[in-house]
Amino acid sequence: MSSLNDSTSNLTQKQNPLVVDRDVKTVFSVTPCVIFLYVNGVMLFTLKKKAFQDSSRYILFGHMLWLDTLNLLMSVVMFVIAVSRIYLMKVVCVFLLVAATVFYQVSILNLALMSLERYVAICFPLRHADFTTFRRTHVGIGVVWMISLIKPMSELTVFYAFDSTNTQVNLFCSKTTFFRLPIYKKLDVAFACIYFMSVCFIVIFTYASIAIVAKSASSDKISAKKANKTVLLHLIQLGLGAASILVGVIQEAAFIYTDYFTAMSIMYICFVVFQITPRCLSPLIYGLRDQAFSSLFKYYFTFGLKRQNSCHTETHLVSGH
Incomplete structure (x- = not known):
């Protein structure tokens, strides 16, 4: 009986650090999410x-904010x-899983829309108002x-027509445990290549065009350089998005080849670096770079x-750059 109590005590002592570590990591990961949701x-x-609602630039920025907010919420929940x-x-x-996938895909493709809007604004300034109307922006x-x-x-x-591997009513929810057939990985690779190559081409093309x-000497260099930095920011966001594809692979390998404690630590690092940080900082950086909006x-x-100069703000809104 004494040995049984000793083993139970040892097990409890081993589990307590894991529970405390898990709770601490959860607090330190969820807290910044709550702050940036605000x-x-x-x-x-x-x-x-109203001054922001008719501009395609701010419509797309608002769309990005909604996507980052939804992605942040989904990341915290998962x-x-x-x-x-x-x-x-x-x-x-x-x-x-479907909602998380859709929000993630839309956020990547939205970078292409934002880059194209800056491309039209700088390379075709006289046609910008015609190309980027309220209706066309929402159609895009x-x-x-x-x-x-x-x-x-x-x-x-595939899941409902061919997949018979998941027969449980209740299960641990993750892509690695839910979508286990080889065809899912093939779909992941195929769509990732198509989406990222397409968006990467558009972002690099717009960056090069705006750089030219x-x-x-005959153009507005200041506006062009600001637009180029904006597109470069989109390229960095795209790179972080591409890197986040590896998160699932890293986590799956961690759970297979390491112990539970190490796997959870790796999962936490990936979550902070690839999920929280980009979605918290990119809207803030993008928004504060715009003088009218900031x-x-x-x-x-x-x-x-903090008092704001309304006349100064309206001037920048009219200029659109």
Whole structure:
């Protein structure tokens, strides 16, 4: 009886550090997400100003903010489910995985739209108002959403028509445990190559085109250089998005070849580096670089304590750069 109590005590002592480590990591990962969800919320509230609602640049920026907010929420939900080892109903897991995939795909393709908008603004300034109307901007966003639905719909078709590996009603929800047939990995690779190569081509093309305009003596060099830095930021975002594809592979290898504690540590690092950081910082950097937007954002973020120069803001809104 004494030996049984000793073994139970040793097991409890071994488990306690794991529980404490898990709780600490959860707090330190969820807390910045909550803070930046507030930041994104203030940014979205700022974009509700009428002066921002008719500009294609700010419409696409608002779209990016919504996507980053939804991606952040989905990342936190999936992370908490993973570290807590919560088992979900199959239909709930399908919904979460499909939603996460769609939001992620749309956020990548939205970078191409934002780069093209800057390309038209700098390379065809006289036609910019005609090419980037309110209606055409929303049509472009709709097309991006339709393209992004192709991959998850393909996975769902395979899952319900051919996949007989998942028969449990409740299961641990992750792509590596849910989509286990080889065809899912082939779909992942195929769509990743198509999406990232297409977006990468568009971003690099727009970056090179704007760089050429920036060197021209007859153009507005300041606006062109600012636009080029914006497109370069999109390229960095695309790189982080591409790197996040490896997260699933890294986590799967970690759970197979390492112990649980090491696997959870690797999962936490990947979550912070590839999921939280890009989605927290990129909207903030992008928004604060715009003088017209940042003036109003700082005003609302500080609950009106920081005064904003409305005339200066309106001037920048009219100029559109």
